Amino acid sequence: MLSDRQQLILNAIVDNYIHSAEPVGSRTISKREGIGFSSATIRNEMSDLEELGYLEQPHTSAGRVPSTKGYRFYVDNLIQPHLLDDGELGKLKQLFAERILHSEQVVEYTAQILSQLTNYTAVVLGPEIFEHRLKHIQIVPLNEQQAVAIVVTHTGRVENKLIDLPEGIGSGEIERLVNLLNSRLADVPLWQLRQRLYQEISGEMRRHAEQYEEMLRVLDQSLTQEEDRVYLRGATKIMNQPEFRDVDKVKDILELLEQNDQLLHLFGMPADGLRVRIGQENQLDAIKQCSIITTSYSLGGKPVGMVGILGPTRMEYGRVITVLNYLAEGLSRMLTSQFEK
Amino acid sequence: MLSDRQQLILNAIVDNYIHSAEPVGSRTISKREGIGFSSATIRNEMSDLEELGYLEQPHTSAGRVPSTKGYRFYVDNLIQPHLLDDGELGKLKQLFAERILHSEQVVEYTAQILSQLTNYTAVVLGPEIFEHRLKHIQIVPLNEQQAVAIVVTHTGRVENKLIDLPEGIGSGEIERLVNLLNSRLADVPLWQLRQRLYQEISGEMRRHAEQYEEMLRVLDQSLTQEEDRVYLRGATKIMNQPEFRDVDKVKDILELLEQNDQLLHLFGMPADGLRVRIGQENQLDAIKQCSIITTSYSLGGKPVGMVGILGPTRMEYGRVITVLNYLAEGLSRMLTSQFEK
DNA sequence: ATTTAGCACTCGCTAGCATGGAGTGCTAAC
DNA sequence: GTTAGCACTCCATGCTAGCGAGTGCTAAAT
Numbered sequence: 020m021l022s023d024r025q026q027l028i029l030n031a032i033v034d035n036y037i038h039s040a041e042p043v044g045s046r047t048i049s050k051r052e053g054i055g056f057s058s059a060t061i062r063n064e065m066s067d068l069e070e071l072g073y074l075e076q077p078h079t080s081a082g083r084v085p086s087t088k089g090y091r092f093y094v095d096n097l098i099q100p101h102l103l104d105d106g107e108l109g110k111l112k113q114l115f116a117e118r119i120l121h122s123e124q125v126v127e128y129t130a131q132i133l134s135q136l137t138n139y140t141a142v143v144l145g146p147e148i149f150e151h152r153l154k155h156i157q158i159v160p161l162n163e164q165q166a167v168a169i170v171v172t173h174t175g176r177v178e179n180k181l182i183d184l185p186e187g188i189g190s191g192e193i194e195r196l197v198n199l200l201n202s203r204l205a206d207v208p209l210w211q212l213r214q215r216l217y218q219e220i221s222g223e224m225r226r227h228a229e230q231y232e233e234m235l236r237v238l239d240q241s242l243t244q245e246e247d248r249v250y251l252r253g254a255t256k257i258m259n260q261p262e263f264r265d266v267d268k269v270k271d272i273l274e275l276l277e278q279n280d281q282l283l284h285l286f287g288m289p290a291d292g293l294r295v296r297i298g299q300e301n302q303l304d305a306i307k308q309c310s311i312i313t314t315s316y317s318l319g320g321k322p323v324g325m326v327g328i329l330g331p332t333r334m335e336y337g338r339v340i341t342v343l344n345y346l347a348e349g350l351s352r353m354l355t356s357q358f359e360k
Numbered sequence: 361m362l363s364d365r366q367q368l369i370l371n372a373i374v375d376n377y378i379h380s381a382e383p384v385g386s387r388t389i390s391k392r393e394g395i396g397f398s399s400a401t402i403r404n405e406m407s408d409l410e411e412l413g414y415l416e417q418p419h420t421s422a423g424r425v426p427s428t429k430g431y432r433f434y435v436d437n438l439i440q441p442h443l444l445d446d447g448e449l450g451k452l453k454q455l456f457a458e459r460i461l462h463s464e465q466v467v468e469y470t471a472q473i474l475s476q477l478t479n480y481t482a483v484v485l486g487p488e489i490f491e492h493r494l495k496h497i498q499i500v501p502l503n504e505q506q507a508v509a510i511v512v513t514h515t516g517r518v519e520n521k522l523i524d525l526p527e528g529i530g531s532g533e534i535e536r537l538v539n540l541l542n543s544r545l546a547d548v549p550l551w552q553l554r555q556r557l558y559q560e561i562s563g564e565m566r567r568h569a570e571q572y573e574e575m576l577r578v579l580d581q582s583l584t585q586e587e588d589r590v591y592l593r594g595a596t597k598i599m600n601q602p603e604f605r606d607v608d609k610v611k612d613i614l615e616l617l618e619q620n621d622q623l624l625h626l627f628g629m630p631a632d633g634l635r636v637r638i639g640q641e642n643q644l645d646a647i648k649q650c651s652i653i654t655t656s657y658s659l660g661g662k663p664v665g666m667v668g669i670l671g672p673t674r675m676e677y678g679r680v681i682t683v684l685n686y687l688a689e690g691l692s693r694m695l696t697s698q699f700e701k
Numbered sequence: 702a703t704t705t706a707g708c709a710c711t712c713g714c715t716a717g718c719a720t721g722g723a724g725t726g727c728t729a730a731c
Numbered sequence: 732g733t734t735a736g737c738a739c740t741c742c743a744t745g746c747t748a749g750c751g752a753g754t755g756c757t758a759a760a761t
Contacts, residue, residue: 044724057734062725080724080740121522155500159512167516171500175508177520181462255618258611266607270599273614277596385753398705403754421711421753 021071021092027054028064029073030097033085037333040261042082087298087332090310094295094336101337103345107136111342115349121175122146122354127250129326129346134253137339139330140276142286145248146316146324146354148176149210156200158193160184166193172209174357248324249282260331262308271305276329285329291315291322293340298332310334314343316350318358326350362412362433368395369405370414371438374426378674381602383423428639428673431651435636435677442678444686448477452683456690462516463487463695468591470667470687475594478680480671481617483627486589487657487665487695489517490551497541499534501525507534513550515698589665590623601672603649612646617670626670632656632663634681639673651675655684657691659699667691 021029031051035043045061048054054061065083068074073089076082085093103111114132117125126145133141151172160166169179184193200216207215254276257263263272275281285303293314299307306329313327326346328339362370372392376384386402389395395402406424409415414430417423426434444452455473458466467486474482492513501507510520525534541557548556595617598604604613616622626644634655640648647670654668667687669680 042724046724058724059726059734059736060732063733066726076725078741079726081742082724154502155498157496157498157510159496161495161514161516165516167512167518169498169510169512169518171508171510173502175502175506175522177508177510177518179518181516253618255611255614258607258614264607266599266605266610269607269610270596273596273599277594383753387753399753400705400707400755401703404704407755417754419712420755422713423753 025064025068026097028061029068029089029092032074032083033089033093036085037335040333042077042084044082087300090297090332094297098337101341103341110136111345111349115353122357123176125353126324126350129350130250130252133326133328133342133346134256136342137328138256138259139328139334139339140254140256141252142282142327142329143250144286144325145250146318148172150208150318150321150323151176152206152208153204153212156197156204158197160190160193249279251276251282257331262331262333268308272309275303275305285311286313286325286327288315288322288325291317295336308332312339312343314347316347316354318351318354324350366405366409367438369402370409370430370433373415373424374430374434377426378676381674383418383425385423428641431638431673435638439678442682444682451477452686452690456694463698464517466694467665467691470691471591471593474667474669474683474687475597477683478669479597479600480669480675480680481595481597482593483623483668483670484591485624485627485666486591487659489513491549491659491662491664492517493547493549494545494553497538497545499538501531501534590620592617592623598672603672603674609649613650616644616646626652627654627666627668629656629663629666632658636677649673653680653684655688657688657695659692659695665691
């Protein structure tokens with residue numbers, strides 16, 4: 020375990036490096052407020068910290084830079100709560116003040132504001148809607164062969180999909196089907212829909228089994244359009260960082276961000292709650308010099324979506340975590356209130 | 361006007377520069393197939409072409425590079441039709457073979473393929489739907505105050521919007537309203553909808569004027585969500601170009617591409633048909649070293665959307681134009697057939 | 702009159718070298 | 732245990748020389 024003084028020095032080094040982006044030397048630290056030691060003492064401690072793996076030296080006779088392990092210790096033990104100023108708080112509060120908006124739109128704005136406020140790349144995953152309850156099903160025939168199937172949830176979310184109509188089905192039959200489905204399946208949570216659909220159609224409607232199959236497939240698909248849930252904002256912010264003045268590095272990262280499925284993978288949730296992945300801890304080579312911070316927002320205590328930040332390892336962890344927590348809480352509150360209606 | 365030989369040489373220089381990205385010297389040209397002159401002769405011609413403004417010299421004792429005026433002449437007079445190979449044609453044909461897809465999805469894939477095939481950034485604007493005819497209107501109440509308004513067009517496009525319900529309106533009334541609207545407004549093109557809505561409600565329903573106002577506003581808005589029509593793919597491709605190895609240049613461009621409204625402005629249509637904007641011809645500083653090629657696709661002869669490419673001024677104009685034309689034609693055909701159903 | 706060979710000249714690019722400065726590591730003194 | 736002092740390392744910067752690609756001009760060739 021690190022001594023108090025080692026922690027003090029490590030903290031100072033990380034703080035300094037986060038803001039200067041330059042390797043920090045012993046003299047810089049010894050001059051800092053709250054550090055009462057000479058540069059020589061600091062040098063000795065730095066040497067120890069390097070040996071322990073918390074610091075790295077780009078080359079002999081350069082200052083020290085935190086290693087992944089160093090950042091990890093900083094994030095886990097040293098980080099201090101960051102207070103938001105009035106301007107920041109104002110922006111955040113405003114976001115949740117809008118009343119007539121689909122939850123998807125709020126999520127989109129969240130990504131926007133998150134990126135603006137932190138100056139890093141923001142990724143937000145829209146809420147999974149399995150908990151949403153069915154409000155209305157509609158099938159609108161377009162011609163003899165095709166129709167649009169529409170599902171409305173009680174939160175006002177609308178999903179639609181083009182479907183093939185079974186041969187020879189009449190508009191009357193479609194209407195009967197829709198009425199049946201609406202009367203039997205109203206208020207059923209979407210995740211139960213599939214199962215319930217099978218139950219309900221066991222009776223009189225059995226003879227049209229194939230068309231229900233089609234319906235099932237459509238509903239299934241319209242509820243699992245995961246890719247559309249990814250909102251990415253401020254992808255170019257990474258270029259503001261001095262350590263990313265190299266096109267090749269930036270290119271790898273931006274190419275990654277262009278792929279929705281990769282984003283879903285990077286920011287998708289195994290864990291709920293705050294999660295910080297620092298530099299080398301990331302699997303993908305392209306972002307081994309980046310950190311990803313994510314946290315989940317929830318609906319009735321159950322995590323349904325994610326807000327996250329991608330930035331350089333040299334990131335303002337304290338600030339970002341504060342903002343993320345604030346937004347996740349806000350989204351959770353908003354979703355929950357929308358749900359109780 | 362340029363002499364035949366000057367045109368021949370200009371053509372050779374542009375072709376060479378497009379592929380090498382290096383200033384081209386007189387010897388390079390004199391060695392080319394089909395050019396029977398010594399480097400000294402070429403040098404004299406180059407000197408003339410520079411004086412006329414078609415070429416530029418990065419510095420004395422460097423080769424020549426086409427100026428904007430040079431590219432312009434090349435595009436307008438020298439470009440030769442480019443033939444697509446089997447692999448490219450296959451990809452293109454496959455795109456339009458899918459049957460059960462919303463036109464929006466086809467447009468999205470178009471952007472993808474366009475970028476893949478050209479290795480430049482692709483922008484496609486989804487079709488304006490003012491010509492689409494109304495198939496179905498639905499209002500689904502969520503609670504006492506809110507409802508979702510849904511508009512389905514005869515092409516299967518679905519638009520929806522959360523709306524506030526007028527105080528004290530009953531579900532019976534809503535149903536009557538929806539039935540009325542559907543019976544009176546079916547098959548009306550969306551651009552007439554607003555006007556027709558006013559006509560139809562003149563009679564018995566007049567007393568609920570405010571709620572129709574609300575409806576009107578909603579329909580209006582849901583039909584003018586222009587920003588959502590922009591599909592951008594391959595934004596990072598610009599980084600493959602040797603002249604964009606500088607983060608600052610790339611940053612300006614990518615920041616521009618992040619803004620949907622700017623894209624709409626850059627690729628939006630004043631003109632129908634092919635349009636090439638080369639380098640300095642562009643208004644925005646960020647893309648003064650880029651070229652934008654756009655063409656429109658249409659529905660029944662009337663342009664409704666755009667496909668476009670953004671690349672370096674040193675772009676493979678011939679190839680890009682061929683691919684763009686092919687895709688625009690394909691989209692037009694697809695839309696038109698979808699419309700006739 | 703046009704084309705071409707020849708040659709001096711220009712200019713960017715690279716390698717090599719000296720210099721300065723920031724920072725370390727070690728040692729000896731406090 | 733802490734600190735002052737000092738030699739040492741290594742990067743960054745600036746300078747210079749040499750190289751090479753390419754030009755522009757002139758004079759000779761067609």
